[in-house]
Amino acid sequence: MNYIEQLIVICPLIFIGSFIDSIAGGGGLITLPSYNIAGLSPHFALGTNKFSSCIGTFFSTMRFVKNKSYNLTSAIPSVIFALIGSAIGTEIAIYLDAKILQYVLIVGVPVIAVVVLKKKKLSENTTKQLSKTRLIVLSSIIGFVIGGYDGFFGPGTGTFLILAYSSVLGFDLLTSMGNAKLVNLTSNFASLFVFLIEGKILFAVGIPAALCAIAGHYIGSGLAIKNGRKIIRPILILVLVLLMMKIVWDMFL
Secondary structure: OOHHHHHHHHHHHHHHHHHHHHHHOOOHHHHHHHHHHOOOOHHHHHHHHHHHHHHHHHHHHHHHHHOOOOOHHHHHHHHHHHHHHHHHHHHHHHHOOOHHHHHHHHHHHHHHHHHHHHOOOOOOOOHHHOOHHHHHHHHHHHHHHHHHHHHHOOOOHHHHHHHHHHHOOOOOHHHHHHHHHHHHHHHHHHHHHHHHHHOOOOHHHHHHHHHHHHHHHHHHHHHHHHHOHHHHHHHHHHHHHHHHHHHHHHHHO
8 A cells, every 4th residue: 555545544444433432441442443454564563553543542531531531549540560460471471372261251241231321320430439548459460350351351441441440439430530531541542652662653654544543532531421321332332342343353353
């Protein structure tokens, strides 16, 4: 593909993936393949995707922060332990076959989807039932476990963070999303730093893609803040379906 053809393929998919990611996470299931389809080598696809997604995520995160849709007491320990968990998960990935986790997810993802469909209190905030100490401990565990998943496997990390914050800690969906964005943004920039040092970012493609990512994240986060559960829950289900399709594809096709 020539440069123009690459942008024609990449930009619309980046916008769609970023829109979905800003609402329910999991946008990488769409954005990363777009670079592969356009002919970028695997390392440049990963690096350029990280560049555009980081910039887009920054804008959606700032919208949630401006709307005060986050809980700093929970987000800070999650960020710290997610970074630790991610480093450990990456080390484990070197020695352990990812198919083990794929088998677990094939069973787990449909169960999670059913829980999301049935749970009627995702829009309510019940964290007042938790002490500050318990909130910090559970947030640290969530960050460590899902950060480890991110380092080991990766797809759907933001989605799992949202679900963990809402189901385990009792945050409403908007607060869960705000926290997930803060954690994701931190880990993404740490990863982006590595790609920058290694020179694995194709800026000629990444900059236009980043503009599309900004548009997708900005519009999506605005809709999520305005419409809440009405738009978040169906997008969550969509992301879980996409994740399930990717797992099956990687394993059997």
